[in-house]
Amino acid sequence: MAAPLAAAGSGVSKAKSLSRRIDATDTPVIDFTRRVMATRKDAMSLAQGIVYWGPPPVALERLSARMASEPAAVSGYAPNEGLPALRAALRHKLAHSNKLPSAFLNALLALCDVEDRVVLFLPYYFDHLMAMQMTGSADRVVLGECDPATMRPSLEWLKAELAGPQPPKMVVVVNPCNPTGVLLSRDELEGISAACAAAGCWLLLDNTYEDFIFAEANRSLLRSALAPLEPHVVGGEGAIYLWARLPPGCEDDRAVVEWLVAQAGVCVIPGSACGMPGHIRCSYGNLSPDKFPTAVERLRAGIAHLAQHGMTHMGAPPPPPQQQQAAS
DSSP: OOOOOOOTTSOOOOOOOOOHHHHTSOOOHHHHHHHHHTTOTTOEESOSOOOSSOSOHHHHHHHHHHHHHOHHHHHSOOOTTOOHHHHHHHHHHHHHOOOOGGGHHHHHHHHOOTTOOEEEESSOOHHHHHHHHHTTOGGGEEEEOBOTTTOOBOHHHHHHHHTSSSOOSEEEEESSOTTTOOOOOHHHHHHHHHHHHHHTOEEEEEOTTTTOOOOTHHHHHHHHHTGGGTTSEEEOSSTTEEEEEOOTTOOOHHHHHHHIIIIISEEOEEGGGGTOTTEEEEESSSSOTTTHHHHHHHHHHHHHHHHHHOSOOOOSOOOOHHHHHHHO
16 A cells, blocks of 8 residues: 655655766756856856857847737647748758757667767767766767877777777767867768768767858967967867867866966866866857957966966956057
């Protein structure tokens, strides 16, 4: 016989728990950066991979018009299979390219079992590892090798892994790469694809940033702030990121992020979130053009001090460029 329910107001309760898979999943690094930024009111973010501009005006205009003309259609239930016009638009989009980052988990569930090995090249996109953790497959992740100077996946390593006694069932490649900002060439992708096809291995290409390929001017300002870390700075070819190795003695990249916020008033992503401690990821897409130069100057001052003096007190962050000009 089932035990009776506790009487209302009796104060008797039992602690609830999450699944072991969820407990073993990393906390999103963005939660960490938000907590750190909350410690300083004027902190500026070069961390999260978002862009400062909104949807195209024509999309907002059409949404507004639809809501005005057919309010019930907008707020009511849609067909289970999705809106016909939206499905047609998605079919057209997917016939040319694929940039549905949220589909990674579904692809993982559809193609791999919990015991299957999956390659994530270092440094990996943290959401991909979290998806593996949430499905209970974290111990089956194979960390792929990249050239340490260029952060480009090693085809030689991949071929050897695919020819091994326990070949992976899936290889994941992000292009342009999050977190490095490296853009692979067609020849590089075809080499990886051919190796996977020959081994009967799934190749999952995450092309979320396929339309984010910029000219030199779009990243030169941020790269100049990282000059003290050269030649250990890569990326900027695609996506919205630069990737840099921190100076010796700064391997605790989370401590560096906290120090940059406290001392320089600017935030970046710690490389340990992507499997590579002692590195940082910097985004050049999430601040508007009028705010971005100030954040870059703060990062420039912080990195210069870090390279020369380590994580010591550096004083107030530099003022915005317009204030510097007025003072001179």
